[in-house]
Amino acid sequence: MPAPSRTPPSRAARAEARGLQYGYRSGLEGKLGEQIKAHGQPILFETFKVPYVIPESLHKYTPDFLLDNGIIIEGKGIFDAQDRAKHLLIKGQHPELDIRFVFSRSAAPITKGSKTTLADWCRKYGFKFADKLIPEGWFHEEGPARDPREVIQFAPSLGPLKRKAKA
Numbered sequence: 001m002p003a004p005s006r007t008p009p010s011r012a013a014r015a016e017a018r019g020l021q022y023g024y025r026s027g028l029e030g031k032l033g034e035q036i037k038a039h040g041q042p043i044l045f046e047t048f049k050v051p052y053v054i055p056e057s058l059h060k061y062t063p064d065f066l067l068d069n070g071i072i073i074e075g076k077g078i079f080d081a082q083d084r085a086k087h088l089l090i091k092g093q094h095p096e097l098d099i100r101f102v103f104s105r106s107a108a109p110i111t112k113g114s115k116t117t118l119a120d121w122c123r124k125y126g127f128k129f130a131d132k133l134i135p136e137g138w139f140h141e142e143g144p145a146r147d148p149r150e151v152i153q154f155a156p157s158l159g160p161l162k163r164k165a166k167a
Helices: 011-021 027-038 081-093 118-125 136-140
Strands: 050-054 057-061 072-076 099-103 129-131
Touching: 027 072, 050 081, 057 081, 081 099, 081 118, 099 118, 118 129
Parallel strands: 072 099, 099 129
Antiparallel strands: 050 057
């Protein structure tokens, strides 16, 4: 009886395994963590939760990354209908939060066969987005007026964010 053949893991599976090795759930999150580290910023990965309500029940969203300026970064390879609905609820309930997406590919359709892309969805609902890496400018923006962890009283305090002085 011949031995069963082993199919090597896919590129996506290998990337996910690398990310999980460092506590991330995907290779994209791992890349974003490396980029933040290269900018000399602490890697604040999933350090606080944002409560939001799906009608009749309380839920909590754990952002992927928090930049020093208070901008929340969410890395997304797959951005399904449930995730999109969640982020619309969060935006409606916490409009003071600056949540931005970094997609593996923003030109991907929101569903198979759809003409609407992830980028189209972000533009429609007022979310900033990028592909593959955090844009350099996002690290240097002033960010929201208040630390998101102050806005969300359930979040643990990790010390103040670094704010750039206004010129």
